Amino acid sequence: MKAKEKTKKKQKKSIVKPLLGVLVVAIVVGCAMIPLMQNLNFGLDLQGGFEVLYKVESIDGKKVTSDMMKSTYKTIEKRIDVLGVTEPSIVVEGDDRIRVQLAGVTDPEEARNLISQAANLTFRDTSDNLIMSSDVLKSGGAKVSQDSYGKPAVALSVADNSKFYRATKKVSEMSDNRLVIWLDFDPETDSFQTEQANCGSLSNSKCLSVATVSQGFSSDVIIQGNFTEQEVNSLVELINSGSLPTKLTEVSSKTVVASFGADSLSKTFVAGVVGVAGIVLLMCALYRFSGFIASIGLLFYTAITFLVFWLIGGVLTLPGIAALVIGIGMAVDATVISFSRIKDELYNGTKLNMAFKLGNKNSFMTIFDSNITTLISAIILFIFGESSVKGFATMLIISTIVTMVVMVFITRYLVGLFVKTGYFNDKLRAFIGIREEEVPKIEKKEKRVHEDWKNVDFVNKRKWFFLASSLMIIIGIVSLGVNGLHLGIDFKGGSSITVQSSQNLTEKALAKDIESLGYEVIETDQINDETYSIKIEDSLSRKQVLETENYFKDKYEATTDIGVVSNIVKQELVKNAIISVILASIAIVIYVSLRFTFKFAIAAIIALFHDVFMIFTVFSLFQIEVSSIFIAAVLSIIGYSINDTIVTFDRIRENIHTKFKNKLKTKEDLCEVVNISLRETLNRSLVTTFTTLIPVVSLILLGSHEIITFNLALFVGFVVGVYSSIFIASQLWIEFSKRNIGKANQKRWYEEESDEVEELTVKGINA
Structure with missing residues (x-):
């Protein structure tokens, strides 16, 4: 008795040191994140x-x-x-x-x-004939100066003195011996005869200066006119930067506007913190002490992700923050997969130390496969996505890689420290949320008593699942045919105008304002009490953008954001979106075929298209706007959905080998292996879905308006994704595999699935 008490005291002491060590490191990492976050480069959607x-x-x-x-x-x-x-x-x-x-x-x-200004400086006579170009001047030789009256002027240093002398001498001998200096002269629209009254006024004319030349000279040139000090500074900077060799359109x-960016950042930050806090609470509730340690692992994950992002010079945007939150959900998924496997071993009567090793070993390839498919989608997004999508893809790529490193190795190492102490050997409920009475004692020949969903026959109801999905697909086809999709200006072309003012604004008044400017309103949307969004068909020019901004500033003292998309961009966006989805699907089919079999791959890809189509159906039914970031959401769902499906397929493959000894003799065996696998993975699928949905819901309710449709698409996709992995993908695999039962070559069609890569064994982590 005394020996037992001594052992318990020793174990209690042994847990204190690693716990303090982990907490100290966590505090240090948390403090180190503060300056790291301050030094991150924020995109224009977060700082204006x-x-x-x-x-x-x-x-x-x-x-x-x-x-x-x-x-x-x-x-x-x-x-x-x-x-x-x-x-x-x-x-x-x-x-x-x-x-x-x-x-x-x-x-x-x-x-x-x-x-965009060409900045081509030319010297001409009063008949607009070219006398000489800027190649006679020194590169970067323009500087701020003053004319003889003390007014701001630009001094130009001459490089080719002889050429300059010959040119000025030629002008001095003309009947009208005036030399005109032009900036970006256009022979079709510009003329000294029409511009001479405004010459020297930079805001009204391209004619910079005109001077009488009485004799040839080779000294520096002074451009003088009615310039302000700011205009002179801008002109000097423009000339010194060199002329553009091309035309920019x-x-x-x-x-x-900076205030919009700051508002988006604060809202998204709050939503992210609330979402992560929700995940931490759920993990602690489900997995107790292990969930707490996994939450510390999440801190390391976030810190390393930001560190890598900072090291590569990444620019953090709203979609990037959304990708980070999704990444946190995926990181939690990796932990849930491992913990589910550990609990499964414990329910079989395995001792904690061995259950920890076996659980980690059995979960490694599942985590690896599920993250690789997400990585495939992210890489394709990066290659074909436009700027905001690239920011999302960059963060998703980093998040996925860090997940495989941190959550597979660091979190396992941290949890392993406490397993080794032996303190939790008889405290499984406190350690991972398992009641001791549910753990069979093998030495007493007790059998497993814990069976989740043991009375549920998923396979027997598959026709109803197929029918439900078919009905939704029909509804989707009808809705898409009748309503179509509510395409944003990213896909239709046009302009988006966001107006913010403390004055009383109404949608009706703003629509009239837009119409008075000569534009056709597509829709207006109230974002909050002071902010409205207006979509118009016209792709505004630079001049029109400036006029619109000034109009709302003068009338409402409003700040205005204006986004413009031309038809050229629209066409490319549609093309790249289609290419992205097709390539992601092909890449995933190839990978799943290599890691599993072609039947698994076909079942998975049908389930993927089912999920994607459901997102389109919901967006069509409720006429939710589809923008460029929607494509990122769709590809994220492709990665996530296949992630969920692979976890189920991996368990099916394992059970074929372990519980059926590679001998599926009847269709009943086929159905049974799927039923067993779904029962074993359903809890994990539900937990993962909840942990992933928590930050998404937080971003929908508390986050920035700019990414709400993105998060709505994710919400629909995550829910449909877990449904399809359970009720569609695995059931389709049964249908595809039925015909192989009883054939002479029956062994081969599932034996191919046993080519599993062994887990990398690292001493102290999983060995």
Whole structure:
């Protein structure tokens, strides 16, 4: 008796040291995250800013070459440096597109002008004939100066003195001996005769300056006019950055006011914290002490994810935060799979230490397979997605990889520390939520008493499941045929105008305002008491964007965000969306075929299309807007749904080998192996779905308006995904496998499934 008490005291002491160690490390990691979070680069949707997509065209109308694109890229880069923007994003897309994102820019119009203006400086006579171009000037030689009256002016340093002298001497000998300096002269629209009255007014004319030349000279040139100090500074910066070798045409643009970005960040942050807190509470309720340690593992997971994201120079956006929250759900899924396996071993009477080892070993490949399929979807998203989707994909890729490292190794190591102490050997309820009376004592030849869902026959009801899904598909086809999808401007083209004002706004008044500006309103939507969103068919030009912003500022003292999408972008978005879904499906079929069999792959892909179609059905029935980020949601569901399906398939494969000894002799055996597998995995599927839905629901209720449709799509997809993995995918596999029963080659069709990769064994973690 005394020996037992001594052992218990020793075990109690042995748990204190690792617990304190884990808590100290967790506190250190938590504190280290604060400066890390402060140093992250936030996207324009979180801090405000400006984004524009340019179509690059050659000045002479010929095909744009790679050298032209490189030169244009470098010129844009120089000009953005002038703005002082930290971490700008300049991305070449395709053969003739450049996307520029400038987070934190307060004056989008200034940025627009500086980036897209050709800045071709020319010297002409009063008849508009070219005398010389800017190649006579020193590169970067423009500087702020003053004219003879002390007014702001621009001084230009001459590089080719002899050429400059000959040109000015030629002008001095003309009857009208005036030299005109132009910025971006267009022979079709510009003329000195029409512009001379405004010459020298940078805001009203491209004619910068006109001067009488009495004799040839080779000294520096002064551009003087009615310039303000700010105009002179801008002109100097523009000239020094160099002229663009190409013509830039805006095909889409987006402006986010800083206050909107800050509001989105705070809302999404609160929603994320609430969602993660919900996950932690659920994990602790279900798995007690192990759930608490897994929650600390989540802290490590989040810290490492942010660290990797920061190291690669990632820009955190709203979709990126959503991807992180999904990643947390997936990380929890990995833990749930392991804990479910450990509990299963304990219910079989295995001692805790061995149950921990076996549970981790048996869950490794399930976690690996389920995360690889998500990784496939994320990579395809990154390749074919537009900017906001790429941000989502980047975070999802990092989250998936970190999940496989942190949750498989670090969390297991942490839990293993406490298993080794022996303290929880007779405290299974406190350790992982199992009542001791449910654990059979093998030495007394007791049999397993805990059986979840043992009276439920999933397979026998499969025709009803097929019928229910068929009815939903028919409803979906009818709805899509009659209602179609409520496509956002990302897919239709047009402009989105968000107006925020403390004055009393109404949808009716704003619609009239838009119509008075000459645009047709597609829809208006009230976001909150002070903010409204208006969609119009027109793709606004730069001038129209500025006019619209000024109109609402003057009338309502409102801040205005305007996003513009052209038909060119719309067509590419639709094309890339279709390609993404097709490629993701093909890649997943190939992977599942290699890891399982082709029958499993076909059943899985049908279930995937079922899930995707259900999302389209719900969005069509309720006319929820479909935007570009919707595609990211669909591909996320493809990754998640196959994740859930693979867990079920993995258990079916295992039970064929262990419980049926690779001998499925009858159709009843086929049905029984599926029933057993579904009973064993259903709790895990439900827990995973709940833990994943918690942050999604939190983001829907508390998060930013901009990603609400994305989260709605995820909500529908997650619910339908768990339904299809249980009631569709596994049942379809039965139908496909029936014909093999009783045939001479029957062994081969499931023996192929036994080629399972052994888990990597790491001492101290799973060995």
